[in-house]
Amino acid sequence: MIRSASLRFAALFGVVFALSAIALVGFLWFSTAGLLDRQVEAAINADAQGLVERWSEGGIPALLLTIQERMNENVDDDAIYEITDPIGNNLGGNMGRWPQAVTSQGVFYELTVLRADTRSLAEVRRYDLPGGFRLLVGRDVRGRVELRRLLTNALFSSMLVVTGLGAVGAFVIRNLFRRMVAEVSATADAIAGGDLTPRVRRSGRGDEFDRMAESINTMLERIARLMDGVRQVSNAIAHDLRTPITRARARLEDAATHARSEAELRAAVERAVTDLDGVTAVFQALMRIAEIEVGARRSAFAEVDLGPLLADLTELYGVLAEEHGLTLTLAVPDTLTILGDRDMLQQAVANLLDNAIKFSPPGGAIRLEAAVIDRHVRIAVADRGPGIPEADRARAIERFFRGEQARHTPGSGLGLALVQAVASLHEGSLVLADAGPGLRATITLPAMPQKGSGGHMNIPSSAPHPAESGTVAHAAHR
Amino acid sequence: MMRRAPPFLFWLLVATPALADDPPSFALTTDTPQYCAQLAKQVSDKHSQIPDVQRLFDEGHDMCERGQIRGGIRRLRRALVILHHHRAAGTPPVKAPVAKAPVVAPK
Numbered sequence: 163m164i165r166s167a168s169l170r171f172a173a174l175f176g177v178v179f180a181l182s183a184i185a186l187v188g189f190l191w192f193s194t195a196g197l198l199d200r201q202v203e204a205a206i207n208a209d210a211q212g213l214v215e216r217w218s219e220g221g222i223p224a225l226l227l228t229i230q231e232r233m234n235e236n237v238d239d240d241a242i243y244e245i246t247d248p249i250g251n252n253l254g255g256n257m258g259r260w261p262q263a264v265t266s267q268g269v270f271y272e273l274t275v276l277r278a279d280t281r282s283l284a285e286v287r288r289y290d291l292p293g294g295f296r297l298l299v300g301r302d303v304r305g306r307v308e309l310r311r312l313l314t315n316a317l318f319s320s321m322l323v324v325t326g327l328g329a330v331g332a333f334v335i336r337n338l339f340r341r342m343v344a345e346v347s348a349t350a351d352a353i354a355g356g357d358l359t360p361r362v363r364r365s366g367r368g369d370e371f372d373r374m375a376e377s378i379n380t381m382l383e384r385i386a387r388l389m390d391g392v393r394q395v396s397n398a399i400a401h402d403l404r405t406p407i408t409r410a411r412a413r414l415e416d417a418a419t420h421a422r423s424e425a426e427l428r429a430a431v432e433r434a435v436t437d438l439d440g441v442t443a444v445f446q447a448l449m450r451i452a453e454i455e456v457g458a459r460r461s462a463f464a465e466v467d468l469g470p471l472l473a474d475l476t477e478l479y480g481v482l483a484e485e486h487g488l489t490l491t492l493a494v495p496d497t498l499t500i501l502g503d504r505d506m507l508q509q510a511v512a513n514l515l516d517n518a519i520k521f522s523p524p525g526g527a528i529r530l531e532a533a534v535i536d537r538h539v540r541i542a543v544a545d546r547g548p549g550i551p552e553a554d555r556a557r558a559i560e561r562f563f564r565g566e567q568a569r570h571t572p573g574s575g576l577g578l579a580l581v582q583a584v585a586s587l588h589e590g591s592l593v594l595a596d597a598g599p600g601l602r603a604t605i606t607l608p609a610m611p612q613k614g615s616g617g618h619m620n621i622p623s624s625a626p627h628p629a630e631s632g633t634v635a636h637a638a639h640r
Numbered sequence: 641m642m643r644r645a646p647p648f649l650f651w652l653l654v655a656t657p658a659l660a661d662d663p664p665s666f667a668l669t670t671d672t673p674q675y676c677a678q679l680a681k682q683v684s685d686k687h688s689q690i691p692d693v694q695r696l697f698d699e700g701h702d703m704c705e706r707g708q709i710r711g712g713i714r715r716l717r718r719a720l721v722i723l724h725h726h727r728a729a730g731t732p733p734v735k736a737p738v739a740k741a742p743v744v745a746p747k
Contacts, residue, residue: 233670234679235721239714242668256670276667278710 168343172336179328187317195313198306202285203270209241210289210299217291225297226254240302242275242284248294257298264288264298275302283307342371346378358386391560398562399448402574406441410434447576451561454583459503465610468498468532468539471508476530479515487524490515493531499610500539502588510584513577514543514603520571521547521601538590539609546600555594581605670713676704679716686723693719 209232217225222245229243233256244255252259257275264271267288275284286300345362352360361382362375410433417430453459476492483490500507511530518528526546533540550558554565559582562575578592581603585592590607669675683697700715 234682235717235724236670237714237717237721239710239717256668256675257666258669259666261666274665276665276671278671281665 168336168339171339172332175335176328176332179324179331183321183324183328187321190317191313195306195310198309202301202303202306203287206270206285206287206299206301210287210297213297213299214289214291217297222253222295229254240305242286242298242300242302244298246296253295255298260296260298261286272303273300277302277304342374345375349378349382353382358382358389395561398575399444402562403441403444406437410437413437444574444576447574447580448561451576451580451583454506454580454587457587459506460587462503463501464504466500466502466504466507468500468507468541469494469496471504472498472511472530472532472541475508475511475515479512479519483519483528486519486522488519488522489527490519491527491529493529495533498532498534498539500588500607501610502607503584506584506587510581510605511541511543513581514605517577517603518543518545518547518601520573521545523547526600534609537609539607540604541607542602542604544597544600544602546597549596549599549601550594552596558594559592578603671710673704673709676700676709676713676716679713679720680704683716683719683723688719688723688726690722690726693722696722 213225213228216228220227225245229245233241233243242256244257244260245253246260247253250260261271261273263273264286265288267290269287271286271288273284273286275282282302282304284300285303286298289297289299291297349360349362361379364372364375366372413430413434417427421427421430472492472494476490480490515528515530522528522545528546529542529544531542531544550565554563557563558565559578561579563579564573564575578594582592585605585607588607590605593604593606595602595604680697680701683693683700686693688694696715696719700712700719703709703712703715705712
């Protein structure tokens with residue numbers, strides 16, 4: 163039973179509840195009966211102090227007279243006095259003799275006294291006077307005892323009610339805890355058994371248990387998506403790599419069987435090596451994406467001015483665009499600084515330009531622009547190609563995804579996945595949108611605060627750089 | 641007779657039931673007919689005509705005669721307190737003596 167968490171929770175609740183109840187009862191007792199006790203003690207002490215002062219002023223005769231006066235005017239009918247000489251003879255008071263039990267000073271005693279044949283309770287205290295005289299001062303506390311009896315009965319009754327409520331509360335908590343844990347446990351068991359579809363049921367009350375169930379379900383859905391992704395990537399790797407490997411094998415086999423000269427054999431081997439280089443490139447791209455996703459390169463971040471970087475890329479890809487009969491233009495402000503990895507950013511923008519050139523029809527225009535908007539740098543590449551259907555845009559950044567229009571175009575389907583990974587590494591994002599016609603791919607990255615400016619909108623001030631046009635012979639990534 | 645226990649502990653241990661088994665009690669001498677008679681004499685000796693004093697004296701005296709000692713004593717004490725206050729305030733005393741038979745203990 164000790165291994166039962168629900169029982170432990172219930173017991174803990176019971177203990178806390180009981181301690182609270184005891185504290186409450188103690189406080190009530192202290193505030194009522196305890197207060198009465200303290201009032202009686204204070205009255206006895208004050209009375210005794212007055213009597214001792216009278217003794218100091220007039221000796222035993224004055225003390226006896228004062229005691230007699232106080233007894234005679236004791237309207238509350240509760241005063242008790244006794245005074246004896248050094249050998250124990252009764253000198254005055256209303257007890258008749260000294261009670262043997264009252265032996266010490268400074269201690270309150272409880273005595274039973276007879277009041278007109280009725281037993282009552284008295285609280286008394288002894289005061290020793292110089293010369294061996296002893297003074298006893300007390301009060302009849304029967305009224306207080308009656309009140310205490312009533313209070314005791316009330317507190318005992320309330321304790322019974324509180325105990326019952328505590329037991330019910332502990333039982334409810336135990337059942338609630340069991341039900342919640344059982345639900346989560348059943349779901350976890352089903353998932354451990356290989357079925358990823360079950361989810362933790364929500365009560366609909368929106369309480370902490372519902373929020374926990376929601377968190378668990380979100381986690382399970384994330385795991386399921388990741389598992390799907392792993393499965394798809396595995397399938398894609400197997401499918402995409404089989405073709406070049408099979409082709410290389412067929413070429414080598416054909417050359418081994420049919421080559422009529424060393425030159426033909428060498429040419430077949432070179433073609434097979436090219437195919438296998440493609441395979442190696444795919445693996446390198448995958449490893450690069452994985453490396454970016456791990457985030458290890460973040461430690462190498464430095465201040466990067468994107469202006470010159472984008473200008474260099476425009477110059478480089480302008481030649482390829484020209485070969486395709488395309489126009490590549492650049493619109494970028496003089497300074498555009500971010501904190502990041504220069505090589506990664508260069509690779510990401512290069513992939514976007516590569517895709518744009520590859521999918522643009524001859525005579526089309528490609529525009530590369532960058533600006534700071536709302537403390538973010540936005541780098542956009544827009545083309546006039548066929549674009550990506552809206553239904554495919556979300557999946558276009560997945561590894562090995564290839565749309566219908568890219569089926570017959572060379573490429574591995576890893577280009578946009580790498581761009582997305584680079585954007586994520588810089589705590590940014592990649593958004594694909596319709597450029598009407600064409601595709602507009604926008605990378606958004608956090609900008610570095612500009613000294614002397616609030617990092618507000620910074621529209622390109624310089625005229626767009628003219629770009630060249632040409633033909634592309636690059637591998638497609640889309 | 642006992643030393644007084646801490647209040648809460650006392651409540652937990654003995655609560656209230658237990659005066660019956662206590663040791664022999666002390667009978668207070670201020671609950672007796674003799675004491676009542678003594679108080680009545682003190683009031684009577686003051687010769688007060690204050691109406692409240694007169695009424696309390698009559699009631700107290702009668703109750704003591706009927707054996708209601710503590711009630712009678714309480715009234716006589718009140719009468720003494722009133723007299724005490726009047727004396728302290730400088731009110732002139734008294735005219736006629738209070739004529740009542742002395743209180744005796746009921747048999």
